[in-house]
Amino acid sequence: MTEQSLDRAARHVLQAVMVRAAVAGGDYPAMTGRRLAGQLDLRARAEAAGNPVERADAGDRALCAFLATILSRRGPDVHDYLTGAFGYRPERATGLRHHCGRELLGIELVPHWAPSRPRELYICERCGPAYSLPHGFAPPSRLLVGPTALRVEFNAPLAQRSWFAASRQPIGGHPEHPLLPRALAPGAEALEVRIPTAAGPGLRRFAAALVVDGDYAIFQVPDTI
Numbered sequence: 001m002t003e004q005s006l007d008r009a010a011r012h013v014l015q016a017v018m019v020r021a022a023v024a025g026g027d028y029p030a031m032t033g034r035r036l037a038g039q040l041d042l043r044a045r046a047e048a049a050g051n052p053v054e055r056a057d058a059g060d061r062a063l064c065a066f067l068a069t070i071l072s073r074r075g076p077d078v079h080d081y082l083t084g085a086f087g088y089r090p091e092r093a094t095g096l097r098h099h100c101g102r103e104l105l106g107i108e109l110v111p112h113w114a115p116s117r118p119r120e121l122y123i124c125e126r127c128g129p130a131y132s133l134p135h136g137f138a139p140p141s142r143l144l145v146g147p148t149a150l151r152v153e154f155n156a157p158l159a160q161r162s163w164f165a166a167s168r169q170p171i172g173g174h175p176e177h178p179l180l181p182r183a184l185a186p187g188a189e190a191l192e193v194r195i196p197t198a199a200g201p202g203l204r205r206f207a208a209a210l211v212v213d214g215d216y217a218i219f220q221v222p223d224t225i
């Protein structure tokens with residue numbers, strides 16, 4: 001069993017916890033959620049045994065669809081689904097800035113069963129949650145928010161086929177409609193999503209989810225349109 005396969009197993013365990021919490025919270029359909037959580041359990045066991053599952057790409061797409069749905073139903077703090085599964089290290093200065101120009105603080109989220117592979121949460125001092133990134137995934141080199149589109153430019157080209165989706169996020173108020181997952185080819189250097197213009201009442205944020213190599217990243221910006 002390699003360190004890499006243990007890392008992959010740990011990430012799928014964490015994702016299964018997140019999916020079950022979303023189902024328990026009424027944010028995701030029970031039957032679809034239980035099936036996805038079961039698939040993630042299988043992926044975790046297979047990775048831990050050193051036998052990666054076939055159809056991993058279909059699993060990544062399903063995880064991406066899940067993320068887009070919960071982004072559409074929940075406000076900025078999606079990582080709250082993982083309360084109890086993570087420890088939080090103290091925030092630290094990153095020397096990076098959000099697209100709005102303000103500083104980004106970093107907080108490591110440390111899985112209890114994989115303490116050497118913390119996720120990284122980046123918080124903008126003005127906008128709040130900005131990026132939630134897998135261990136070792138660098139923050140975007142550039143993030144552009146135009147009147148109609150969000151563009152996230154990666155720090156390095158993606159090594160393999162990946163999936164992304166997006167949604168407006170309610171801050172209170174009614175659920176939004178997530179966009180369907182779309183594939184990114186290996187070598188992709190950015191994702192770009194259209195920001196929907198029709199929205200209900202209330203404040204909104206906009207977020208894109210990326211699933212790459214069985215793990216996920218979330219990029220969030222205030223929606224000021």
Ligand SMILES: [Zn+2]
Nearest residue numbers: 098100124127
């Ligand atoms: Zn900001």
